Amino acid sequence: MSEVARSITYRLYPNKNQEMKMNHFLDCTRRAYNRLVEICKTRIEHNLGFPSDFDLIRMVTKIRQRNEEMQDVHSGCFHSVAKRVHTAFVRWAKGCKDGAGFPRFKSWKRFDSFKYQINQFSFVGKDGKKGGRERIRLGKIGLLKYRNPYVIKGECKSAVVFRRKIGNHFEWYVSITSVYEGYGKDTTFVDPVFVRKDVGIDLGLENLATLSDGKIIPNDKTYKKKEKSLSKIQRKISECEIDTPDYQKQLSKLTHKYKRVRNHRDDLYHKITRYLSERYSNIYMEELPVKEMVEDSFKGMRKSFSDASWGIFTKLICYKAAEAGNNVVFVNPAYTSQLCSSCGNMVSKDLSVRVHNCPNCGLVISRDENAAINILNRGLRLQTVAGNSLNSHDG
Ligand SMILES: [Zn+2]
Numbered sequence: 107m108s109e110v111a112r113s114i115t116y117r118l119y120p121n122k123n124q125e126m127k128m129n130h131f132l133d134c135t136r137r138a139y140n141r142l143v144e145i146c147k148t149r150i151e152h153n154l155g156f157p158s159d160f161d162l163i164r165m166v167t168k169i170r171q172r173n174e175e176m177q178d179v180h181s182g183c184f185h186s187v188a189k190r191v192h193t194a195f196v197r198w199a200k201g202c203k204d205g206a207g208f209p210r211f212k213s214w215k216r217f218d219s220f221k222y223q224i225n226q227f228s229f230v231g232k233d234g235k236k237g238g239r240e241r242i243r244l245g246k247i248g249l250l251k252y253r254n255p256y257v258i259k260g261e262c263k264s265a266v267v268f269r270r271k272i273g274n275h276f277e278w279y280v281s282i283t284s285v286y287e288g289y290g291k292d293t294t295f296v297d298p299v300f301v302r303k304d305v306g307i308d309l310g311l312e313n314l315a316t317l318s319d320g321k322i323i324p325n326d327k328t329y330k331k332k333e334k335s336l337s338k339i340q341r342k343i344s345e346c347e348i349d350t351p352d353y354q355k356q357l358s359k360l361t362h363k364y365k366r367v368r369n370h371r372d373d374l375y376h377k378i379t380r381y382l383s384e385r386y387s388n389i390y391m392e393e394l395p396v397k398e399m400v401e402d403s404f405k406g407m408r409k410s411f412s413d414a415s416w417g418i419f420t421k422l423i424c425y426k427a428a429e430a431g432n433n434v435v436f437v438n439p440a441y442t443s444q445l446c447s448s449c450g451n452m453v454s455k456d457l458s459v460r461v462h463n464c465p466n467c468g469l470v471i472s473r474d475e476n477a478a479i480n481i482l483n484r485g486l487r488l489q490t491v492a493g494n495s496l497n498s499h500d501g
Pocket residue numbers: 446447448449450451464465466467468469
């Protein structure tokens with residue numbers, strides 16, 4: 107049994123007064139965020155060293171004390187701001203792979219969430235009493251209605267309240283992270299007979315995933331259609347002059363569509379990742395976004411959407427595998443589609459070549475399946491190395 111963290115997002119239905127409070131929370135925490143970024147920036151410029159997260163929490167507490175209007179905002183949300191600033195600078199300092207730049211000041215448009223820590227929120231009944239689940243209580247905001255399709259397992263650790271612009275209004279959500287003991291291997295819900303051992307997965311755009319045993323999980327058609335209509339509106343927007351009524355209209359259309367595509371994708375991913383995570387005990391994947399997504403010069407949202415999709419897919423598969431008592435292992439992605447999975451010969455091909463045809467050993471196989479087998483082989487080699495070093499420690 108291992109500890110599993112999982113997040114579930116609920117739609118919130120605040121009343122007018124609560125929405126005003128939530129906007130006030132956003133405004134105050136955003137100002138505190140910007141103030142902390144400013145302080146850190148000055149310290150870095152003067153070579154004074156970077157404050158620890160403990161220092162940042164002390165600073166943010168002082169900022170709150172000095173501002174009358176910040177008193178209505180829960181102190182826990184300010185502590186979370188301190189952590190957020192710390193994380194942003196750490197990521198920048200590490201020169202993260204995901205290209206995290208120097209933390210920037212956030213405008214009203216770009217600051218959309220605040221966070222509660224454990225015990226600063228709870229599920230309660232309509233009357234606010236313990237034991238019920240009809241309302242969620244957020245510290246210093248009150249009892250909120252929410253849409254409640256899933257029940258959370260385990261102990262709730264944090265709650266991130268965020269808003270999304272849909273057309274010309276906002277929708278509010280809360281994402282709750284809980285921690286619980288995952289299922290052991292012996293209690294998985296899939297008949298153990300069907301659990302295969304190892305699989306390599308190659309993620310792509312053409313097909314969502316290709317497995318090393320030859321199975322293909324296609325991108326479904328509705329999803330493709332929806333994605334297409336998305337890029338159509340994007341094209342229209344790029345033709346509009348910025349900030350004209352027509353531009354606003356198209357933009358609002360786009361956010362609506364975008365939400366629907368995203369929901370559809372998430373739904374699909376939940377099903378697929380559950381299927382995979384329950385059927386394979388060791389899942390091997392590449393540790394960076396798929397080459398094709400990076401190499402292909404998709405523009406704007408299209409590209410960021412693919413990137414985001416990759417992140418969501420890996421996140422889902424990781425926690426679902428952990429729940430089922432299975433493993434996900436990430437391997438080095440270099441040349442997985444170029445190397446021959448049978449003889450190791452380098453067969454260079456550009457993106458348009460969908461078939462791997464090895465002149466050395468004569469293997470003819472789809473490009474993606476070849477990559478998936480390479481990923482599997484790399485994963486198996488990693489496991490062997492890890493196994494050997496474990497054994498040598500034992501001996
Ligand atoms: Zn070959």
